[in-house]
Amino acid sequence: MANTEMLVKELADKYGRNRESLLPILQELIDERRYVNDETMINVARELDLSAAEVYGTASFYSFIETEEVGKYVIRLCKTIVCDMKGKENVLQAIENTLKIKVGQTTADKKFTLKTTNCLGWCHKGPAMLINDEVYTELTPGKAIDIIESYINK
């Protein structure tokens, strides 16, 4: 995709070509494309004069930098202890049933990917989840389904 090459170039112009520009570039690629595939990482490596392995090694370290294809909306449900105590499991099942996928999977229409994540910092209002950068708290199975449905209709 010549497209990707252009975008990577643009981002390198914007953030610079130093090693410390790598994460901001990868992060904006995630904002734009939701994930960075091998081709994109090779482009970044070329642009920043790094080895592709260095780029992959960095990208794959971070759980919010996806190196496999994900859906347009990435759902990250908090699974850490307090959200767990407050019924995260029921919320998870409700989302799985609504989207007909399991944790780690992406819907056939590539709209949603469902993941669990570690503490989101909303323990006093758990269970909590992120959909891309958006936060949803005090979830119940019903509330979670309503939220997911509002995204289905987007």
Place this chain on the structure above:
Amino acid sequence: MTGKKQNDMETKKLTRVDYIFRPDNTCLDTLKKSLRRDRDEIILELIDSGLKGRGGAGFLTGLKWKLAKEAAGDVKYVICNADEGEPGTFKDREILDRVPRRVFTGMALCGYVIGSKEGFLYLRAEYKFLAPKLMSIMAEMNQEFKKLGLDFTLNIRYGSGAYVCGEETALIDSMEGRRGEPRNKPPFPVTEGYLNKPTVVNNVETFVNCTIIMGIGAEEYKRFGTDSSRGFKLFSVSGDCSKEGIYELELGMLLSDFVEEFGDGDTKAVQVGGASGFCVPRKKFNQTIIGFEGIPTGGSMKIFNSSRSMYHVLHNYLEFFEEESCGQCTPCRVGCQQLLKGIEAVKSKQRSSSYLDELVKLAKVMKVASKCGLGQSVGNAFVSIVDNFREEIIY
């Protein structure tokens, strides 16, 4: 305000205070006033205040600034650690949401004192929703600094979902575009930090406290807390709790007073300091001081009542650590996996209960042999839960 003495230790009654969340529109006046002061005088006042880092590790903040000021080099950096990932902690989010100017003023003060021209807020990806507002306030503050003749610019950087990046050297690695793998210390960031330049890394709440101390003075600040734990602190309270939320309390209280105030009447245990902290059972509530003389905390207080299985709690923590270990050192990488597998094996009777003692030994080895605070503190939760709730882990 001083309460009863316990084992000759000074304790304080549970007292709510209100400094951190006061409106932050007077912060610039504090900055203006401080910029007329001598740098060493500011450092001395901070040291005198007794302020220790609010991220949990508790290094004397004034001393950190002093070391960075004295470090050789023209280029220095100020970093605000907003990678708040400790399970059960959510106070930095609230600070950044409600009083960001108090944080940025603290960073500018630090820049002035150590001679740094650039400061970074390292914001965890999970809090990215705060970014638009923070960036606009940053831009506004940068203008104000210019007007005050202070050559200091604030910038923002983001994490990408890695708990270990809350460790200051991992955070620096991450800012340099690398895997967030903690470095050996020394050298400490105050001499070799971001881009190998002298760098102060402080927690969000620590910068806020610096601004407050510059405003009210060390004398007033020292009225709060105990000898080992000066001042007040935000507590993130969650779990089986009558009123979850964020509370600003004087340091040095007994856990029993805390539980009386926040528990649901059936509190079995409190996890103080998050997954990397300690589990305190009911029988020890009245001997446990919350502070550096007892159990320090970055603010995380998780309350469990008698309906909770401590096996389940420990299992959840170990899964957390196993995922978040950066993997570079063997004691932590393999240790986390083996502790998790180990308690599963004991629970399912594939291993006898005495195997728990082997696991406790392993946790203690991790404490001395792991490279950074993550691996070193896995044993805190592990040993304190196994010691106090052994039967729940076995049966």
